[in-house]
Amino acid sequence: MLKNDSSGAREPCLILRFFLLKEFKRYPFFFFLLVLTLTLGTGGILGIHLVSGEVRERLSQNAHELLSSDVALSSRREIPQEVTQDIREFFQPKSKASYELMDIYSMAQHPASGQSRLVEIRGIEENYPFYGTIKTQEGEFNHNELSISKDLALLWGISTGDELIIGNLKRRVATVISEDPSQGFRGFSLAPRIYLPLKDLKESGLITLGTTGNFAFHFRLDDSVNKEELEQEIYRKFPDPSLKLSFPQDTSEQSARMISIITSFMSLSSLIGLILSLIGVFYLYQSHLQSRLKDLSLLHLFGLSKFEIVRGVLLQFTLVFILVIGIDLLILLPLYESFAPFISSRIGIDLPGSADLSNVAGTIPILYLLALTILVPLFFGLGRASLGRQLKSQKTSLGRFRFFDFIPFTLGIALISIYLAQNTWTGSLFFFSLVMVFLFSTLFVLGLQWWLRRLTKGRGLLFPSVESGVALRGIMRSGHKLTMSFLSLSLGATLISFVLQLDHKIQGELALSATKPSLFLFDIQEDQALELVDFADKKGTPLEALTPMIRARLEKLNGKKFEKKKSSFSMRSRDDSDDPRLKDNAVNLTYRERLSDAEKIIEGKPFPDSSDPDIAPVSVEKRWAQRMGISLGDKLTFDVQGVEFEGHVQNIKEIRWTSFYPNFFLTVAPGYLEGAPKNFLAVLPNTFAGSKTEFQREVVSRFPNISFIDVEELIKKLSGIFEQSRQAIELISWLSLFVGVVILYGLIHDQVYRRHYDLALLKSLGFTQGRLLLYLFIEFGSLFFVSVLLGFSLGWLMANVLGLEIFKLSFDIDASRMLIPMVLLSILCLLTLTLSSWRAVRAKPRELLSDY
């Protein structure tokens, strides 16, 4: 009998010896597979969090440099003089220093080469920046002269001394900036930056009524100022929702948002790998416990309680998990060091040379708890097993599993999905998709089995051969392990297919085509519009979609005033309802008779031929309406440059933004806004014959305030960003699939091993080795092929549904992205099958005899 120590507990040494030392020594292959499975499953998520943690850490450390001050008040439009005065007066007793800053997008010209392009112009004052140092390629940075970023210098092949034209200014380049800490992610900027003295920018003629950009006041606060109190005061003092308050933390979190989206998707992809690995862990442990059941029964007979047995298994697993994390980190840390420079160059953030383990400190316990949930059914099984009976019977078995045993695991997956996505909606959608794939695949397998049963009813085994007849019956009557092999493959295949097909759709949508414009023109003043159109006509390049844009503010919704919502701009949740930018009531209006080709009414009716002269029909974009809480029939009150204007929601529309034609959240029926101050947008179609560079240069020379976006360049940039994101997500998806294949190997190996006697028997009955292999290939191979086909089909369907729902893309298929990975995966599965069954098919029939 087991001895108690003085406290009444069992000898802990016994548990340690039995469950740890002896087990590890006696079953090295089992533990090797367990460690391998878990390492592969957890490695992806840990690696992603290691890198993303460093990015966030870096941005947070550099937060003050990113904002280049302690606090900033900004607006998308020029702040009125009286408000400017109020701001200065408010901050004067609280701050040591301040500067004004303006960022706008406009055109710059290089007369020597004839080039012109869109640039971000930053107008600065002497104190800029309060934090960080602007580094130049040579010489000192001078606030009173023109400086350009190295990106522009490279693009145009220019350097110090070259002359540029900005608006009505001509200036020489004084310095080339090599590093500006306020720039954040360099790779994601729309245009290269140039720096001008603020007074010069104001004199350039580029700041006109309604110009949008970033108009800000930055302050360096006194040390005695309390940040929370200051925030409250500012919200009370400046209730205008168009004024935005930024602290350094907000800026760093905003900068990290893009990376956060990508890492969330990568984390979710690697979650698939983790789920597959946990399925593998479940089956490995199930087989192992089953084979150890007689020994456990003996221990139980000698006095060890079931609780203590479970505790022993738990201790064993915990030790394994610690080992797994150790291995993960041993691999990931050097990998990080090797790849940090590469990642830094891609994202434009200088990552430290070595990773900080605290970035994954929170993730590790979560992974451990999730892993434990997959063992819960086994613990229940142990609890239900009649251990005494196991000693008498030939075959051992754990107690039956129940549906409820798997609830902790299911809940765990749901919660971790939300945690990794950092967004309740996205995480829930992901979990729901997994459940759908699981349910669909399960139903498919059940349906297949039912159909096979019908097909084989009353028939012999020759179907058309005995091998296939036996194989089909194996599929029909296989237990849940074969189903899980099927599911693990179809899950992985679904993920790969989804990523590939979605990328195909997005790339297709972004591809330059005759339907997309070549150039997008904006900031066309009202008095320039006709002249510009005429000018373009004479050049043989007629402009299209000349569209008015009227700046306004949405003051009231159904008679209630729009109020500024105070909420933190946080990386912790990307729920749109928290984003204060989206509560900003500054809007751009346009007027049109009919909707454009990229718009479609989904609710309500088109503009009527005649309507109330005092209340204009308005068409509102669906998602914007949802964010602002606007519905069909609502009354909207606008402030259009100081004049009140009323409208009602006539219809809700959807817009295909990737047309790159001028589209607006709000379109008003004609006859109401024609007299309002406005500027215009237009596009140069792709079908013109001349040189767009030449056209751009001529227009900018003639109309210096008109800006151009090169749509081709933009599409390339967006495609590049998507391509990089896709590559990162696809890499993780293939890794997850690789985990699935490893699990598959384990499951097949286990399945084949369990059929060891069946295979030996078939040999004794007349199956040659070749026939045995063929039988296994038919049974497992056909199941794999069907699961891969199903997975890829499901992935295709999901990508198209998502494409339709979010991007308004029609259903289509990229056959090569389906067939090639399918074939590769099928070959991989067959290789796995061959490897895992090679020994088993060589089983000696002699092993069937009684004294073996």
Added chain:
Amino acid sequence: MMRVQGIRKSFGEGKGKLEVLKGIDFEIASGETVALVGKSGSGKSTLLSLLAGLESPDEGVISIDERKITSLSERELTEFRAANIGIVFQQFHLISTLTALENVLLPMELLKKKNAMEEAQRLLQAVGLFERKEHLPSELSGGESQRVAIARALGPKPKLLFADEPSGNLDEETGEKVMDLLFDLVKETKTTLVLVTHDPDLASRCSRTIHLEHGSLV
């Protein structure tokens, strides 16, 4: 029917080499029922595996109907065994994913025998399990499983039937019934039976007994 000459078999190598069979010679006539008896470790299962073509001897010749099975290739031996030899195992060893009927059908369809389905059904009837023909092995008792195994072994109408402790995993009453059935069928089909057993009562039911001790005949 069967001739065994100078059979030797060892396992292991070097110092660990164990000679299990040390020169075995005997003959079995067609239609005979022979009991192969010996204590545990005497070499009877090894001998059985050689006679059934499941393994090859180190030395010696085994002939069945003048055909030297020890000279056949792996493939030829498999095919020969399928057509001429039936085996009933102590642990029944039914294919878990095939029904009782399909288990009986399997060896006959491998040989592409005509009327295999009818024959399988007849055999199941003969062993009293026709009503259980659609049941899987997991749904059958030990005795029922062994009866299916006997039906399966006799399906191809083998010349030789080897039974390795066929009642070893059954309770006494069931074992007796199964053995009665086995002997009846063997008699009816005039199949040569080699029965491995350490039960002297069972051995006495056979027409001849071969004693094996420490790898040699006594």
